[in-house]
Amino acid sequence: MTAIARIGGTTAQWAAVLVAATSALVAAGGWAPSVIVGTAPLPVLTLAVHPTPLAAPFLGIVAFVSGAVAVWADERGRTHGGWLTAAFTLAMVCVLAAASIASFILFWELMSLVSALLVATHCERRETRRAVFAYLATAQGGTFCLAAGLLIAAVHAGSPLFSEISARAATLDPVSRNWIIALLAIGFGSKAGLMPLHFWLPRAHPAAPPQASALLSGAMLGVALYGLTLSLLFLVRPVPTAWGILMITVGAASAMGGAIYGAIDRDLKRVLAFSSVEYIGIATASIGLAVICNADGEATIAGLLVVAVFFLLIVHAGFKALLFLGAGDIARCTGTTDLERLPGTRNLSPDLRALIVIGAACAAGLPPTAGFVAEWFLIRAAVAGVATGDTALRIAASVEVFAVVVASAASVTVCTKIAGILGASNGERAAERLARGKPSAALLVLGGTVILFGFIPMLAVRPLLQVVRSSGLTIADLPSSLPSLAAVAASGAFLAGLLGATIGRLTRRRFVPVWRCGSPPSSGSRYTATAFSKPLRTMLAAILPTERRRIERAGSSAWFPRHIHYRTSNRYLIDDAVRAVTAAVLRLTRSVRIVQSGSLRLYLLYTIGAAIVVAVVAH
């Protein structure tokens, strides 16, 4: 029976990947038919499916990530969740293909629930259950907001079809327009993990299995951003400039905050979750900038920004899947993803480590990876806004550039931390390191892709240009050096690195113990992940409060303790705020619950009271 479930799971996974890939191709070519199911008796419930060219890049992302996940799960023998993974993939494909509000909300809800089930794989652990609860609460709130926003739009347009809503968007009155934008932004923002609503992400990812994390972060984040792009650039256009400014502010805070939280965290999977917060922040800020460009009549720059954001999200999907699946392999080899315990772990294969370093370098935007090209392209597109338009646009574009570069600098720190800690020598000889197993083929393909797109970005950018053009946006000229420049910059520094290594190999070498300025070796003197982030935490102490606890074990007298343990943990201001809100809601519900005392006499009193009120009102 288990064997059947296993085989069935793998087959289902591959079938879902095939569906996603096919629909991506069909959508990109614009050959997709528009299918409408059941119009009467309630027009609001019309289910319509029509994958548009705009959805094609995201369908591609879903196919790519779920394909990698399927390969990885098969190689690692983790096929028991195959049916769920397949369902999740299909739900994402359906959301991307949805063409009416009812189908969008139905599939969106399905996607949320299935992904929550995936996160809950290890629900025997308490922190997993809490994470699932936080995720479900956020997802339900988000779906509610989405449903409300889309309903208002549909009522105004008199049709539940996205094409109709989009066609009549210009006639919306300002009040409902603002309400729709606010509700949709909250809905998509909470799913993507935008900063004030990101609190579930750093909990869900460490709790979820690697396949779930890779899909959630690599693919579902893209789906949420597709929703944001669709609604802001098509469904409710023109969007007032104020919303663009708000989105740049929130996005910039999310980008910088996510990157800096990632830089100070010590758990690899939580670091990756914060990296998702960073990237969704960058993407949201860029969409905000595109909104301002549109409002300012610089529609071509807006188009360029959209292409840059889509490319960034493709790259993000690649390296994030690589890193999450790699983190899964690390956990399998070493039993932990805690960076404090990882240095000198004896059984991490060097190839796996090299792939993780490539992924981390891509997240940090370092050449010669695709992350570099993506961030460079995005900054160049934003710089076009710095150089033209009115002052508001210029300031907004500067803020965007600032956020991207701060986030990039902080994620260079993350990359240094991951790469340095994973490789940290323990003083033992290389032969003693048990290189157990080789990296999965999925990781090799993902790593190869992010390098390939670094050298030949046009492989992805050219189809993106076509897709974005065919959805009706105009695009400014690409930076002339995009195809070659990135490769030049990348290969210059990269080839020099290889040259240096070769020179190092050719000259006389001798292996010696680490010098440490003459101090004797001890495991306590090694720099750990927490120690590494200490200067940053000190610099930013105002926004990164740290909780320190000192536990003493008394010896012969209180003045001479036998052991002192220091525990340091990061405090997150937003988590504190969320906790306060949750507590307030619980208090409120508890005080409302007094009404339901369970006493019969009280209920009789209610009935009599109600009868009197009715009688008085009727009279």
Add this chain to the structure above:
Amino acid sequence: MRGFAAFVALCAIAPLVHGVMQSLKARLQGRPGPSPLQPYRDLAKLWQKETLVPGEGMQLFALAPGFALGSALTLAAAVVWAGHARPPLIDVVALIFVMALGRAAVATAALEVGSSFTGMAAARDAAFSVVVEPALLFLLLGGAAAGSGTGVEGLTPDRFDAASVTAITAAFLTVLAEAGRIPFDTHDTHYELTMIHEGLSLEYSGSSLALLHAAAYVRQASLFILVGFLVPPIAGWWTPAAVAGVIAVVVPIVENAYAKARLFAVPQLLASALVLAVAAVALRFPGLWPR
């Protein structure tokens, strides 16, 4: 061809620039000091020595000096070929990422080696870079804000005004930090707890150390020239080189006039450079300020 000759010349002169600065600094302190040619001798000596590799199986430790030299040479090429290469080889935005690659490689190697002193230097370098990188990018975005593109040659303003003076001040501060000069850091210390840039190379020896030093010399000279691009062309086309020469003289004087800042006063200094750099871009926005 002329560009290539200039590139070779810049790389060849870079150690001399460092030597002259060190020698001038010593003279100002009343010491005879080393000869200006000392960096060349150091490089030759290190190149001949045996390379000691601490521990086996470290992949990035061997690569890092090459990455550092590669990113420094790319920076040198960008300032030398500014405005002459068709199509433009590299713009200021890409430059920031290439410099980050060199920095990240060296810091990773320092963390990988597992020594507490190199780790300390890596941690500090990483923390400060979160402020230095945006400052550098905004300095280099001045050209784009003025509408002359993102090439290095677009940085040069046509006259001295509030924006260009602010940019030059910010650039001087940022370059002091990037080149590891007082008040941010010092090349002369051998006290492990205070150094950053020297601390990163503590475990290197022989030819890899020579590569790291060469990278530092080339990067420093190129950064000085980069500041020169922010100055209006008062002395014709060779203004950047002349400005670099002036900086090479001014830096030793600054190093003698000030003490090294306390470690956690450095972020404040860096933040002021960042604020100035952002202000320099904002000052170029038309309509925001009366001209």
